[in-house]
Each structure stands twice: as C-alpha cells, then as structure tokens.
Amino acid sequence: xAAESPTTPxxxxxxxxxxxxxxxxxxxxxREYLRSRRFIALIAIIATIGAxxxxxxxxxxxxxxxxxxxxxxQAFYGSFWAGGAGVVIxxxxxxxxxxxxxxxxxxxxxxxxxGLPLRRASVxxxxxxxxxxxxxxxxxxxxxxxxxxxxxxxxxxxLPWELGASLVLAIVYLSAVLGATFLFSSLFKTSAYGFVLxxxxxxFGFTILQELIEGLVRIQPWMVISYASSxxxxxxxxxxxxGLNGTSAGGIFWTAGIAEAxxxxxxxxxxxxxxGLWRFEHEEFT
Amino acid sequence: xxxxxxxxxxTKQFGRFTALDNLNLRLDGGKCVGFLGPNGAGKTTTLxxxxxxxxxxxxxxxxxxxxxxxxxxxxxxxxGVLIESPEIYPSLTPNEALGMVADLxxxxxxxxxxxxxxxxxxxxxxxxxxxxxxxxxxGMKQRINIASALVHDPEVVILDEPSTGLDPRGMAEVRSxxxxxxxxxxLIFMSSHILxxxxxxxxxxxxxxxxxLLFYDTLENVTTRFAADGHASVDVSLARPVDxxxxxxxxxxLSGVRSCxxxxxxxxxxxxxxxxxxxxxxxxxLVGLRIGxxxxxxxxxxLEEVYLSxxxxxx
Ligand SMILES: Nc1ncnc2c1ncn2[C@@H]1O[C@H](COP(=O)(O)OP(=O)(O)OP(=O)(O)O)[C@@H](O)[C@H]1O
Ligand SMILES: [Mg+2]
Numbered sequence: 001x002a003a004e005s006p007t008t009p010x011x012x013x014x015x016x017x018x019x020x021x022x023x024x025x026x027x028x029x030x031r032e033y034l035r036s037r038r039f040i041a042l043i044a045i046i047a048t049i050g051a052x053x054x055x056x057x058x059x060x061x062x063x064x065x066x067x068x069x070x071x072x073x074q075a076f077y078g079s080f081w082a083g084g085a086g087v088v089i090x091x092x093x094x095x096x097x098x099x100x101x102x103x104x105x106x107x108x109x110x111x112x113x114x115g116l117p118l119r120r121a122s123v124x125x126x127x128x129x130x131x132x133x134x135x136x137x138x139x140x141x142x143x144x145x146x147x148x149x150x151x152x153x154x155x156x157x158x159l160p161w162e163l164g165a166s167l168v169l170a171i172v173y174l175s176a177v178l179g180a181t182f183l184f185s186s187l188f189k190t191s192a193y194g195f196v197l198x199x200x201x202x203x204f205g206f207t208i209l210q211e212l213i214e215g216l217v218r219i220q221p222w223m224v225i226s227y228a229s230s231x232x233x234x235x236x237x238x239x240x241x242x243g244l245n246g247t248s249a250g251g252i253f254w255t256a257g258i259a260e261a262x263x264x265x266x267x268x269x270x271x272x273x274x275x276g277l278w279r280f281e282h283e284e285f286t
Numbered sequence: 287x288x289x290x291x292x293x294x295x296x297t298k299q300f301g302r303f304t305a306l307d308n309l310n311l312r313l314d315g316g317k318c319v320g321f322l323g324p325n326g327a328g329k330t331t332t333l334x335x336x337x338x339x340x341x342x343x344x345x346x347x348x349x350x351x352x353x354x355x356x357x358x359x360x361x362x363x364x365x366g367v368l369i370e371s372p373e374i375y376p377s378l379t380p381n382e383a384l385g386m387v388a389d390l391x392x393x394x395x396x397x398x399x400x401x402x403x404x405x406x407x408x409x410x411x412x413x414x415x416x417x418x419x420x421x422x423x424x425g426m427k428q429r430i431n432i433a434s435a436l437v438h439d440p441e442v443v444i445l446d447e448p449s450t451g452l453d454p455r456g457m458a459e460v461r462s463x464x465x466x467x468x469x470x471x472x473l474i475f476m477s478s479h480i481l482x483x484x485x486x487x488x489x490x491x492x493x494x495x496x497x498x499l500l501f502y503d504t505l506e507n508v509t510t511r512f513a514a515d516g517h518a519s520v521d522v523s524l525a526r527p528v529d530x531x532x533x534x535x536x537x538x539x540l541s542g543v544r545s546c547x548x549x550x551x552x553x554x555x556x557x558x559x560x561x562x563x564x565x566x567x568x569x570x571x572l573v574g575l576r577i578g579x580x581x582x583x584x585x586x587x588x589l590e591e592v593y594l595s596x597x598x599x600x601x
Contacts, residue, residue, distance in 0.1 A: 010439060011393055011394070011397045011401055011438055011439040012393070012394035012396070012397055013363065013391065013392055013393060013394070013438055014392040014394070015359065015360070015363040015391060015392040016389075016390070016392045018359065021390055024386075024389045024390055025386075025390065028375070028378070028382070028386045028389075029375075031377070031378070031382070032375045032377050032378065035377035036377065107373055108370070108371075108372050108373040109372065109373045109374065109375055110372075111339070111369060111370050111371075111372030111373070112372035112373065112374055112375075112431070112434070114337065114338070114339045115337060115362070115366075115367030115368065115369065115372070115434075115435070116362065116367075116387065116390050116391060117358070117359045117360070117361075117362040117363040117365075117390075117391060118358075118359060118390060119358065119359050120358075282341075284339065284340040284341060285334065285339035285340060286300075286334075286339075286340055
C-alpha cells in the first residue's frame with residue numbers, strides 16, 4: 001500500500017479555465033473516436049463511395065454524357081464533389097454526433113465526467129469540437145478521392161478556386177448539421193433518436209419541406225437549410241449569385257445567394273447550439 | 287483550512303415523490319462520515335445533489351464554502367467524486383483515463399505521472415495500466431473509478447458505495463485507502479450498506495430513511511446512546527428449522543421481551559430489557575419453549591442494532 005503520510009506535500013492543482021477544459025476534453029474524445037469501430041466503418045463507407053465513383057468514371061469516361069463533365073472543372077466538381085459532400089457530411093454528423101450527448105447518459109460515461117470540476121458547457125463544446133474535427137477529416141478524405149480523379153482527368157485545371165470556396169461552405173454546412181445533431185442528441189436520453197432524426201431530416205426531410213414550400217406555399221424557402229446548403233454546389237459555374245438575396249426561376253424554384261446561404265447555415269448553428277446547450281445545462285444525471 | 291461539506295435545506299422531488307426532505311447536514315474537518323440508510327432512502331440522491339449531477343427542488347450545497355449549485359467547477363475542484371459506478375470511455379487505458387482526469391483537474395505536470403502511478407498502486411491496478419478499460423471486469427472498473435476520484439489528492443472525497451462489485455480483498459483495500467485519507471486530514475463522505483466497513487473506518491455516521499435525516503453523530507455516541515436506552519438484543523440459533531411465525535409469537539410473549547424477528551429459518555433476533563439477569567431469564571424461558579435452542583449470541587454489532595431499530599421505527 002502506497003500510503004500518503006500526513007507529511008506528503010499536497011498535489012499542486014490549478015483547475016483550467018472552462019475553454020481550455022473544453023479543448024482538453026476534445027482531445028480525449030477525438031482519441032476515443034479514432035479508436036472506435038465507427039471511425040473505421042465510416043472510412044470504409046467513404047472509401048467505397050469514392051471507389052464506386054472512380055470506377056464508374058473510369059469505365060464510362062468516353063461516353064458523351066461524361067465527356068462534358070470530365071473536361072469542365074466546374075461541372076466536374078459541381079456534380080462529383082458537391083453531390084457526395086452533402087451525404088458524407090450527414091453520415092459523419094450521425095456517426096460522431098448522433099449519440100454524443102445521449103450516449104453520455106445511456107453508457108453512463110457522463111457520470112464519470114460530471115464528477116469533474118467542469119461546466120456542462122465545457123463538456124458540450126468539447127464534444128462538439130471533437131465531432132467537428134472528426135467530421136472535417138471525413139470530408140477531407142472524400143475531397144482527396146474526388147481530387148485524385150480531378151487531377152487525372154482535368155490535369156492542370158484540377159484546382160479551380162471555387163473548389164476552395166465550396167469546401168468552406170461545406171464546412172459551414174457541416175457545423176450546422178452537427179449543431180442540429182447535438183440538439184437532437186441532447187433532447188433524448190436514448191441514442192437511437194438522434195441518429196434517426198438527423199439522418200431522416202438531412203438526407204431528405206428538409207429537401208421535401210423545401211419543395212413543399214416552393215411548390216405549394218410559393219415563397220422563398222429561406223428557413224429551410226437544404227435551400228442554403230445548395231450553395232456547396234452553387235459556387236460552380238458562371239453567373240453565380242454571391243449576394244444576400246436568393247433568385248428564383250419563375251417565382252417557384254429558388255437558388256440561394258452564397259452570402260445568404262452562409263448566414264442561414266450559421267443561423268442554424270447558433271440556434272441549435274444555443275437550444276442544445278441550454279437543454280444540456282438543465283439535464284439531470286438521474 | 288479544514289475541509290467542510292454543507293447541505294442546507296436540501297430537498298429533492300421527482301414529480302410528486304419526495305426523495306429527499308429538507309436535509310441539513312454540516313460535515314466539518316478531516317474525518318470519515320458514513321452515510322447509511324436502506325435502499326431508496328435518498329443517499330445517492332443526496333450525493334448527486336452534492337455534486338450537481340441533479341438539481342435540488344430547494345436548498346443548496348457547499349463544498350469548502352463554495353456553492354455547488356452556483357459554481358460547480360470551483361466547488362468540485364477540491365472534491366474527488368465516485369457516484370453510481372460510472373463508465374470510463376472504453377477505448378482509454380487507465381493511464382489515459384487518469385491522465386484525462388488529471389488534465390481536466392489541472393494537476394501540475396510535475397506531479398501528474400507520479401500521482402497516476404500512486405493511485406494505480408493504491409487500487410492495485412498497476413499491471414493493467416495500459417490495457418483498455420472497455421475489457422475490464424466490473425470490479426476492475428470500480429478500482430479505476432476509485433483511483434480517478436483520488437488522483438488529484440482531494441480534500442473532500444465523496445463516495446457512493448465504493449465497495450460495490452469489489453472482491454473481499456478489494457473491500458479491505460478500500461478500507462485501507464480511506465484510513466490513509468483520514469491520516470492526511472481528508473474529509474470522506476461515504477455511503478455504504480456494509481456496516482462492518484462503516485464501523486471499521488468511519489468516525490461519524492448519518493442515517494437517512496425515506497428522505498429524512500434520522501441522526502448524525504459520532505459512532506461512539508450513536509452506539510452508547512442505544513445502550514443507554516436500556517435494551518439489548520441477541521441472536522438465538524436453533525438446531526433445526528422450525529415454523530418461526532408461532533415461535534416468535536411465543537417468544538415475544540415472554541416477560542421482558544420487546545420484540546422477536548426471525549432472521550432466517552433457524553435464527554431469531556430477540557430484543558429485550560437489557561442486563562445479565564434478564565438475559566439469564568430469557569435464555570431459561572427460551573429453553574423451556576423446547577424449540578431446539580442451541581445458542582445465543584449478542585447481535586452482530588451495536589451499529590446494526592441502532593440501524594435496524596431506527597429504520598423500522600419509520601415503517
Ligand atoms: N430519476 C428518478 N425519478 C424518480 N424517482 C427517483 C429517481 N431517482 C431516484 N428516485 C427515487 O428516490 C428515492 C431515493 O433514491 P436513491 O437512489 O437516493 O436511494 P439510495 O439511498 O441511494 O438507495 P440504494 O441504497 O438502493 O442505493 C428512491 O425511492 C428512488 O426510487
Ligand atoms: Mg444509492
């Protein structure tokens with residue numbers, strides 16, 4: 001028995017500030033993610049999607065339909081990158097954020113954290129940042145696969161600046177999706193709800209809602225995030241609207257301005273993060 | 287400054303059910319306070335309120351004078367906490383999990399590795415330091431949980447049934463750890479169902495039942511107060527199982543006997559007016575009943591007597 005005698009000097013302690021604590025927690029959470037089966041599974045899924053795209057493009061690259069895509073970098077990234085990025089973002093959010101908060105209750109790991117001198121906000125933010133970093137890594141993996149194809153077919157045209165802009169927009173979109181995922185995860189103490197709700201809403205729920213609003217209510221669907229997230233692909237091509245106002249075709253089908261889209265997505269992030277955080281602050285570990 | 291834990295008017299309702307009713311308790315100085323009470327009495331509820339895991343319906347708690355409800359981060363910085371056998375992120379090793387606790391608690395880098403080594407040795411988990419916690423048995427996890435509560439050498443240690451899931455040696459080790467903590471003037475507030483453990487390491491006991499504090503006093507006072515009450519209690523063993531219903535009725539009818547409760551098929555607990563003469567007469571009377579009495583011993587411990595009598599009073 002390594003006894004602490006009364007003469008043992010006290011351990012020097014200085015509890016870090018809440019924000020540094022959040023970053024430390026993020027680090028350990030990331031380590032947990034990197035070792036999880038989920039992480040491997042998601043890499044496998046993205047690699048499979050990438051491999052399929054690569055194979056299909058390689059096989060049909062002479063076809064008329066693909067020929068225009070493979071010679072025009074705007075069209076190439078507009079379809080292969082922007083099309084897949086939205087799915088990768090939702091998958092990553094579900095994998096890393098779906099049970100981030102609910103899991104703390106369900107797996108009882110939260111009882112370990114709550115014994116520590118942490119604000120609940122530090123836990124929420126630390127976990128959010130970890131999920132964000134892990135998800136960005138997944139997005140970059142997907143980008144790398146698409147970029148590999150781009151370099152092969154487009155050569156020196158493989159790096160239009162719009163791709164950079166699109167990546168930034170995708171990351172903003174990711175943060176909004178994660179904000180909502182964390183909100184769902186903090187609303188229910190059972191993990192499954194967070195997974196299901198995020199997947200349903202972001203894979204097709206919001207798109208359907210947007211179409212209903214456009215088609216039936218006939219107003220600009222600025223309140224629906226799928227309207228804003230279309231900016232990820234919207235930056236490619238000519239005559240892009242970079243402004244704060246959306247445009248419509250015949251008053252029905254709307255396209256968001258890029259700046260407008262960013263504002264909407266950040267709005268989603270701020271509102272969902274605030275509500276989710278408030279909820280977690282008031283949640284009991286019974 | 288001596289460590290202090292204080293609960294003021296602490297009340298917790300779950301819906302319409304009152305799990306804790308106006309608890310006022312001040313624990314002051316380096317010592318071990320045992321927190322006793324039957325299942326559902328409100329012990330875990332109290333300790334969770336004390337660590338801001340749940341929120342009081344009324345009242346407030348303080349650790350070293352800092353309000354837990356207002357400033358959990360500051361209040362818990364002096365405390366080591368183990369409540370409800372939590373789970374550690376399964377892919378972390380004990381070294382990493384304790385490293386995380388040390389980092390989040392701000393243990394000075396110079397002390398960090400040494401402290402982790404010390405607490406791992408204290409809970410006898412040194413050889414498992416680099417294995418993933420996810421594969422550990424329940425008792426091994428509990429050992430790591432105990433280590434996490436101690437890694438920063440806290441002034442106040444709050445433990446909810448720390449011996450849960452531990453083997454007999456593990457329980458002995460917990461006692462030894464608590465004794466060492468007392469030597470270095472720590473305040474330990476520990477719930478437990480193991481009365482022998484409480485008698486062994488605690489200086490004071492608080493008893494709750496149905497959300498109410500029944501008493502808080504030194505162990506000595508509690509047991510002598512009971513003796514002063516004048517009655518004593520013995521366990522009577524029988525040679526063979528008998529139908530204890532009628533038997534206990536007969537025994538309860540003997541003069542000087544206050545109560546008689548069957549413990550199991552071959553054992554009775556008899557409370558009677560204390561004193562050697564009374565005990566002599568009781569034994570003679572019991573033998574006279576011809577129920578196969580083969581032994582009579584004093585009940586397990588004085589604390590248990592107090593516990594049982596106080597708790598049953600509320601029924
Ligand atoms: N989340 C909850 N919702 C409703 N009732 C609860 C909740 N948590 C605890 N209770 C009730 O509060 C009472 C006190 O429970 P608590 O866990 O504090 O008891 P305890 O003294 O720790 O018991 P044990 O010795 O079994 O651990 C119990 O009756 C329990 O049913
Ligand atoms: Mg309990």
